[in-house]
Amino acid sequence: MELREVMGNRRSIRYLDPEKPVELEKIQCMLEAARIASHFGNNNSIQALVVHRETATEEQIASLHSPVGGFQMQLAPVVILWYIEQDAMDEAGERLRELVECGALGYGPDRHEELEKTLVPLFNRIGEALKGPGMPDMDCGQAVAQATLMALEQGLGTCCQGSGDWEKVHTAFGLPESCRIVVAQTVGYPLENPDAGGQRPRLPFEKLFQLNSIDNPFPRSQEVIDDLTQTRLFQPAAPLAGREEQIEGIRKKFKLPGSGMI
Numbered sequence: 001m002e003l004r005e006v007m008g009n010r011r012s013i014r015y016l017d018p019e020k021p022v023e024l025e026k027i028q029c030m031l032e033a034a035r036i037a038s039h040f041g042n043n044n045s046i047q048a049l050v051v052h053r054e055t056a057t058e059e060q061i062a063s064l065h066s067p068v069g070g071f072q073m074q075l076a077p078v079v080i081l082w083y084i085e086q087d088a089m090d091e092a093g094e095r096l097r098e099l100v101e102c103g104a105l106g107y108g109p110d111r112h113e114e115l116e117k118t119l120v121p122l123f124n125r126i127g128e129a130l131k132g133p134g135m136p137d138m139d140c141g142q143a144v145a146q147a148t149l150m151a152l153e154q155g156l157g158t159c160c161q162g163s164g165d166w167e168k169v170h171t172a173f174g175l176p177e178s179c180r181i182v183v184a185q186t187v188g189y190p191l192e193n194p195d196a197g198g199q200r201p202r203l204p205f206e207k208l209f210q211l212n213s214i215d216n217p218f219p220r221s222q223e224v225i226d227d228l229t230q231t232r233l234f235q236p237a238a239p240l241a242g243r244e245e246q247i248e249g250i251r252k253k254f255k256l257p258g259s260g261m262i
């Protein structure tokens with residue numbers, strides 16, 4: 001699959017096979033992809049705790065159940081808890097020095113000196129503020145997006161999940177105070193067709209994107225749309241024929257409750 005098709009095929013897969021274990025090597029590939037995503041100041045504050053249903057304790061699994069996760073937590077053989085290690089910002093200077101050392105920041109011959117006079121003091125000054133929601137959450141999104149595409153390439157399905165009680169999850173997995181869980185990602189082999197019933201709806205392009213001024217929608221070329229449709233970034237819109245019957249069959253087989261999706 002070309003990248004465009006992989007991206008087009010990236011949908012939340014909520015029905016995962018609880019009876020088909022996921023190879024830890026495949027999860028490793030997802031984590032490797034997340035690790036090399038771009039991170040603000042190269043801080044790598046995005047970290048993850050992998051919950052492997054087969055080997056986790058009952059208390060740990062129970063902590064994941066939530067009204068927003070619904071039946072999905074019950075089915076998923078693996079749940080990845082993506083969290084921000086807020087204290088990573090305390091080492092911001094070190095990360096910047098590594099970047100300068102490998103020629104990434106574009107300073108001149110006095111690069112070490114320049115860095116110590118400019119970015120390092122700046123990061124030290126604003127470091128505490130940067131630990132909070134904002135840039136690290138953006139990093140998390142980038143890391144999870146890369147991990148998600150890697151999952152898809154390996155035949156896996158995933159869905160991001162919120163929680164009604166992150167405190168409980170935090171405690172069950174012994175995460176330190178400095179860590180803030182952002183999202184849980186269920187991972188497994190799809191029970192539903194991997195096309196998951198078609199492309200999900202989105203708000204109109206013109207409503208979302210602008211050029212130069214907020215009241216000037218970004219021009220959308222039909223030629224580009226045609227090209228992206230042909231190369232399968234855009235795929236047939238949901239719902240596809242047979243979707244409801246398939247979901248009903250899965251619900252019955254695994255005795256799933258009626259809802260839980262948002």
Ligand SMILES: Cc1cc2nc3c(=O)[nH]c(=O)nc-3n(C[C@H](O)[C@H](O)[C@H](O)COP(=O)(O)O)c2cc1C
Pocket residue numbers: 010011012013014068069159160161162163183200260261262
């Ligand atoms: C940060 C985040 C949190 C989400 N939380 C939930 C959730 O708690 N339960 C759920 O069923 N879906 C959740 N989703 C999935 C979205 O509902 C889904 O992405 C959206 O409906 C679009 O569908 P698609 O991903 O198939 O394109 C979440 C997605 C993201 C990115």
